[in-house]
Amino acid sequence: MNILVCVKQVADMEAKFKVAPDEKWFLEDDIAFKMNEYDEYAVEEAVKFRESMPDSNLIVLSIGAERVKEAIKKALAMGCDSGVHIKHDKEYMLDSYSKAYAIYEYAKDKNFDIIFTGMQSQDRGSAQVGIILAELLGIPSVSTIVSFKYESGEVEVKRELEGGKKGVVKLKTPALFTCQLGLNTPRYPTLPNIMKAKKKSIEEIEFSYSGNLAETDKIYFPEKKGGAMIIEGDPKELAQKVVAFLKDNGLA
Amino acid sequence: MKTLLVAEYRENKLLESIYECYGFTKQFASDIVVFGVGISSDLPQFDRNVKFYFADSSKYGEYNPDFHKSLLIKVIEKEKPEIVIFSHSSFGWDLAPRISALLKAPMLTEVVEYKDGTFVMPLCNNKLRRVAKTSGSQIVITLQGGAGQSEKGSVTPELVDIDADVVSKYNFVGYEEAEKKDVDLTKANIIVSAGRGVGKKENISIVESLANALGGELGSSRPVVDAGWVSHSRQVGTTGQTVSPKLYVACGISGAIQHLAGMKKSEKVIAINTDKDAPIGEVADLLVVADLNQFIPVLIENLKK
Numbered sequence: 410m411n412i413l414v415c416v417k418q419v420a421d422m423e424a425k426f427k428v429a430p431d432e433k434w435f436l437e438d439d440i441a442f443k444m445n446e447y448d449e450y451a452v453e454e455a456v457k458f459r460e461s462m463p464d465s466n467l468i469v470l471s472i473g474a475e476r477v478k479e480a481i482k483k484a485l486a487m488g489c490d491s492g493v494h495i496k497h498d499k500e501y502m503l504d505s506y507s508k509a510y511a512i513y514e515y516a517k518d519k520n521f522d523i524i525f526t527g528m529q530s531q532d533r534g535s536a537q538v539g540i541i542l543a544e545l546l547g548i549p550s551v552s553t554i555v556s557f558k559y560e561s562g563e564v565e566v567k568r569e570l571e572g573g574k575k576g577v578v579k580l581k582t583p584a585l586f587t588c589q590l591g592l593n594t595p596r597y598p599t600l601p602n603i604m605k606a607k608k609k610s611i612e613e614i615e616f617s618y619s620g621n622l623a624e625t626d627k628i629y630f631p632e633k634k635g636g637a638m639i640i641e642g643d644p645k646e647l648a649q650k651v652v653a654f655l656k657d658n659g660l661a
Numbered sequence: 662m663k664t665l666l667v668a669e670y671r672e673n674k675l676l677e678s679i680y681e682c683y684g685f686t687k688q689f690a691s692d693i694v695v696f697g698v699g700i701s702s703d704l705p706q707f708d709r710n711v712k713f714y715f716a717d718s719s720k721y722g723e724y725n726p727d728f729h730k731s732l733l734i735k736v737i738e739k740e741k742p743e744i745v746i747f748s749h750s751s752f753g754w755d756l757a758p759r760i761s762a763l764l765k766a767p768m769l770t771e772v773v774e775y776k777d778g779t780f781v782m783p784l785c786n787n788k789l790r791r792v793a794k795t796s797g798s799q800i801v802i803t804l805q806g807g808a809g810q811s812e813k814g815s816v817t818p819e820l821v822d823i824d825a826d827v828v829s830k831y832n833f834v835g836y837e838e839a840e841k842k843d844v845d846l847t848k849a850n851i852i853v854s855a856g857r858g859v860g861k862k863e864n865i866s867i868v869e870s871l872a873n874a875l876g877g878e879l880g881s882s883r884p885v886v887d888a889g890w891v892s893h894s895r896q897v898g899t900t901g902q903t904v905s906p907k908l909y910v911a912c913g914i915s916g917a918i919q920h921l922a923g924m925k926k927s928e929k930v931i932a933i934n935t936d937k938d939a940p941i942g943e944v945a946d947l948l949v950v951a952d953l954n955q956f957i958p959v960l961i962e963n964l965k966k
């Protein structure tokens with residue numbers, strides 16, 4: 410089995426964001442980056458699947474600046490066999506289509522049987538790259554999977570719908586799946602596996618496609634609409650304020 | 662501007678989201694056409710006559726991306742709309758990028774607002790907003806619930822039947838219903854919810870004790886359910902329950918759009934969060950900047966007094 414998993418490195422969403430002077434992105438200086446949460450589920454599912462198929466090869470791919478190697482290395486430590494880094498210093502200026510196209514360019518003659526991606530990224534939340542990639546490759550895809558089973562060339566997955574309902578879908582490989590939170594329990598890389606991952610190769614490719622269909626014009630903080638009364642300080646005083654709030658509103 | 666709205670049907674029922682898409686387009690569109698795969702006994706009704714490109718679900722079944730894609734592309738080729746709008750649902754976010762890829766048209770996901778002639782999208786878990794410039798003559802959009810004012814009328818649309826001959830490798834087997842609920846949060850007056858900020862399973866009991874002290878039910882955000890710390894019936898949000906209690910207390914919950922969708926109709930909201938910029942502040946009346954594990958016990962003490 411030839412397996413590909415695509416990951417993105419994103420900012421820690423709890424970071425204090427500051428909009429960059431050109432208003433196209435945020436300043437990255439004091440920001441911690443990590444693997445997109447949805448992609449952790451994609452990597453875990455890919456690794457589990459790879460482990461059940463001894464004669465397989467599992468490649469992890471990421472697009473971005475030098476720092477995205479950290480996300481690739483994490484995936485390697487989780488159990489991917491080798492990495493591909495499509496280099497682009499300003500990944501945030503690329504739209505979903507051009508990222509999908511760049512992956513397509515790499516993947517089109519590799520005959521991947523199964524491709525996993527996260528269902529969306531935590532920063533942009535576009536939920537497009539995986540599906541567009543599948544459309545470009547001309548293979549079927551299922552988004553938002555919360556269950557994955559493989560048996561002799563056939564895959565059965567469950568798609569998450571609204572309110573806890575699921576749709577069961579069957580299809581044959583090759584196919585692409587975008588992974589939703591809760592699909593599995595992503596493993597933590599162990600120290601020996603982190604050491605082993607250091608010996609795994611990461612192929613570097615220059616990003617060449619230039620065909621953005623949409624480009625970020627501006628980012629900004631939303632206006633606070635009335636917004637919350639924010640209280641800080643000594644826990645006891647805070648507690649008294651909360652109790653007063655509850656009493657004022659007839660809730661305690 | 663000609664706008665094509667994509668209606669969603671599930672199990673032969675038209676979903677109400679079409680009216681929100683319709684209401685939203687009032688801000689910019691003049692000419693509207695609609696597409697859907699459903700049944701002719703349940704058609705959308707608007708305040709004027711619109712063309713409804715219709716395919717019968719008895720022939721095409723429940724959602725299948727290949728069938729829907731081929732039918733929809735036919736309509737787009739015929740009508741040449743400048744904008745194609747979907748609701749940002751499991752249906753919309755699956756079908757829209759396929760249309761974007763086929764048309765090679767830019768797609769804007771999860772639009773929350775139309776402002777100054779542009780479509781606004783959330784960024785970084787709702788902390789920031791983003792607007793984009795698009796190229797070409799067509800765009801594809803998915804709309805976040807609540808972006809548009811729902812608008813329904815009483816005029817039944819003019820049906821135009823459409824067909825497509827497609828083979829699909831995608832085999833929809835059936836639905837699996839949500840687990841039986843052991844608690845009905847929609848009836849609770851007070852809900853105290855635990856988010857990922859609780860840190861570990863053992864700390865759920867801290868949030869639960871606040872729920873007890875206030876005479877409310879325990880709720881939660883999704884990661885806490887995914888981790889198996891709390892049962893799914895207590896999850897609030899798009900893939901859980903939609904609640905509107907008198908009081909909602911969000912403990913260690915950042916305020917992602919999918920969570921807000923399930924609780925923003927609460928009368929009063931208190932958030933307890935270490936991050937004073939957490940987007941939950943947008944819907945909260947009171948944001949207590951504190952570590953919930955330290956603060957909640959002190960709060961319970963004070964409630965007893």
Ligand SMILES: Cc1cc2nc3c(=O)[nH]c(=O)nc-3n(C[C@H](O)[C@H](O)[C@H](O)COP(=O)(O)OP(=O)(O)OC[C@H]3O[C@@H](n4cnc5c(N)ncnc54)[C@H](O)[C@@H]3O)c2cc1C
Nearest residue numbers: 856857858882883898899900901913914915935936952953
């Ligand atoms: C299709 C789809 C459907 C979804 N459906 C749902 C849904 O139904 N419900 C839902 O909730 N989510 C849903 N999500 C997930 C959603 O996008 C968010 O990932 C999720 O809501 C985040 O949960 P959280 O706020 O608990 O965690 P986080 O976003 O990780 O936030 C944790 C918060 O805790 C704070 N914190 C950390 N430590 C402490 C402490 N000691 N004391 C106080 N505060 C602390 C942090 O500052 C942060 O704000 C869905 C996502 C998708 C894509």
